[in-house]
Amino acid sequence: MFYKTIVKDHIRVPxxxxxxxxxxxxxxxxxxxxxxxxxxxxxxxxxxxxxEDVKEGKIVPGDGAAFYETTFSLLAFKPELQEVFPxxxxxxxxxxxxxxxxxIEGMIHISQTMDDFVSFSKDKAxxxxxxxxxxxxxxxxxxxxxAISYKDITNPKFGLTMRQKGLGRLDWIPExxxxxxxx
Numbered sequence: 583m584f585y586k587t588i589v590k591d592h593i594r595v596p597x598x599x600x601x602x603x604x605x606x607x608x609x610x611x612x613x614x615x616x617x618x619x620x621x622x623x624x625x626x627x628x629x630x631x632x633x634e635d636v637k638e639g640k641i642v643p644g645d646g647a648a649f650y651e652t653t654f655s656l657l658a659f660k661p662e663l664q665e666v667f668p669x670x671x672x673x674x675x676x677x678x679x680x681x682x683x684x685x686i687e688g689m690i691h692i693s694q695t696m697d698d699f700v701s702f703s704k705d706k707a708x709x710x711x712x713x714x715x716x717x718x719x720x721x722x723x724x725x726x727x728x729a730i731s732y733k734d735i736t737n738p739k740f741g742l743t744m745r746q747k748g749l750g751r752l753d754w755i756p757e758x759x760x761x762x763x764x765x
Contacts, residue, residue, distance in 0.1 A: 625660025
């Protein structure tokens with residue numbers, strides 16, 4: 583889910599930016615400080631949306647830079663448990679598939695790819711024994727988030743499943759939702 587978050591922070595504008603218009607200098611520094619910032623509470627910062635308010639600047643002795651109390655809005659991506667995402671398979675491994683979910687990547691364990699016995703083939707594809715379904719790099723899919731870990735804040739982990747109706751490779755979904763009668 584994407585969120586617009588209002589943040590208040592003291593932004594340091596170095597003397598090298600004193601010739602720039604104040605809002606442009608602040609925007610440059612906010613982007614430098616917050617682009618790609620990851621936190622459990624805020625998620626992954628995608629961009630600075632706008633500067634809302636700037637208070638009068640203060641110069642700290644010995645530093646030479648000006649500090650401005652600034653209120654600004656950030657666009658952040660924070661996936662939630664049970665949220666369903668469209669994505670594309672980016673890479674395969676013998677233990678599962680890595681799926682691109684926009685600004686992040688998630689992992690689907692081999693046991694969560696389909697309701698079948700799944701094996702990893704030589705040509706980097708996951709194959710269902712009875713269903714004959716296959717999953718390979720480049721396939722467009724729909725997956726649900728079942729685990730989120732911010733243990734390593736610089737590299738959050740997202741675990742996904744495709745084992746429910748309405749999930750999986752996009753061309754599997756109509757068949758899962760409207761199964762053909764058995765003869």
